[in-house]
Amino acid sequence: MLLTTNCSRLVLVAILALMPVMNLAAQERLTMESLKEADYMRGKQAFQGRCSACHTLGDDSGDIAGPNLWGVFDRVAGSKEGFGFSDTLVAADFEWTPDQLDAWLADPRGYLPGNIMGIPEPVPAGDRAPLISFMLIETGAVDWPRPENAFSAAQKDKGKPPAERFPSFWNHLMFNTTRYRWEDTNTGDEFKFEVYFQSNGMVASSDKKIKGFWRIDERDFFCYALQGLKVSPVGHMVECFPVAAMAIPRFAEELWTSKPQPGVNLHGGMVPGRPDWAATGEGPALR
Structure with missing residues (x-):
């Protein structure tokens, strides 16, 4: 019993001795x-x-x-x-x-x-x-100086196609499903739809009336436009976000919220995979 008590005290002393160092x-x-x-x-x-x-x-x-x-x-x-x-x-x-x-x-x-x-x-x-x-x-x-290579490193791959420059982003966005929930903050109405970004610069959707296109601009922002949305007063939208924002693949029903129009919250998420027809852009109602 005495040996056990002494060992316990030694352990406690050792822990207490380390605590100031850790803090x-x-x-x-x-x-x-x-x-x-x-x-x-x-x-x-x-x-x-x-x-x-x-x-x-x-x-x-x-x-x-x-x-x-x-x-x-x-x-x-x-x-x-x-x-x-x-x-x-x-x-x-x-x-x-x-x-x-x-x-x-x-x-x-x-x-x-x-x-x-x-x-x-x-x-x-x-x-x-x-x-x-x-x-x-x-x-x-x-007012600390930035490293000398901070800007040159960002420019070195500008001549390569997006799939080579941003492989993680490309694979995440081009082979999975982007799911949206359009929320009208004035009326409380919601509109849900899925889109499929395609390697040819077009955008297909689970709703055959929704079509769009995308491009990556000189800032390395991914910009896309959608039209045919079942919303009022404007049934189209344009958004841009940094490619790097999607560089770390994540899946969830809702990952981000944006405000494409006054009085609107657009909730976006990513889910794994996509239907076979999405590769060609021929929606399920058009097959």
Whole structure:
């Protein structure tokens, strides 16, 4: 019994001895010095893959599904003028700092229950510091220099076809089903449909009246147009989003929300596979 008690005490002492070290490491991980040394390109890739479908960073950029993030650091959460935040975020009463953002990204659901920011999953620990460092630079919070290869690396593959430049994006979008739920916020009406982006630049749909086309522009934004939608007053729409936003394949009924028209929320998701007819664009009613 004495031996067991002594062993337990030794284990407890060892744990207590390690605790200050572990806490110190956690506190020091996001010092400005460590953030300045973080991998800019890794942070950029993390932002493009996880955040850019909903957020822009530049001073002259607008809101999309989420607010523009220029000047976000040291701004009170939910206070950006002109954007409709959830009541939960408005009432949260905190300022965005690197530590706040780190905690948010580590546990988006648990950090602030009731918020509506649709992060599909926590951001891995190894990506968070580079991501926050990248955001500090690109939102004007710091004047740290960007790495010299930050722009040349982005241009090196411009001459290749999209399937070679963006294989993950291409395979995800061109071989699976994009599912939409059109929500009229004024009437509460909903309209659901599926589309199938095709390698020839056209868009087929589960509804034979819906047709469209797509292209990737010089900014590497994927832009598409749909017409024949069963909605009023305008039965067509155009949207663009960064290719990198779809670089990490995810499947869910709803992954993002956009606002293609005033008074409309368009909820989008990806489900695996697609019907055989979608390869040719001949809808089920036309076969």
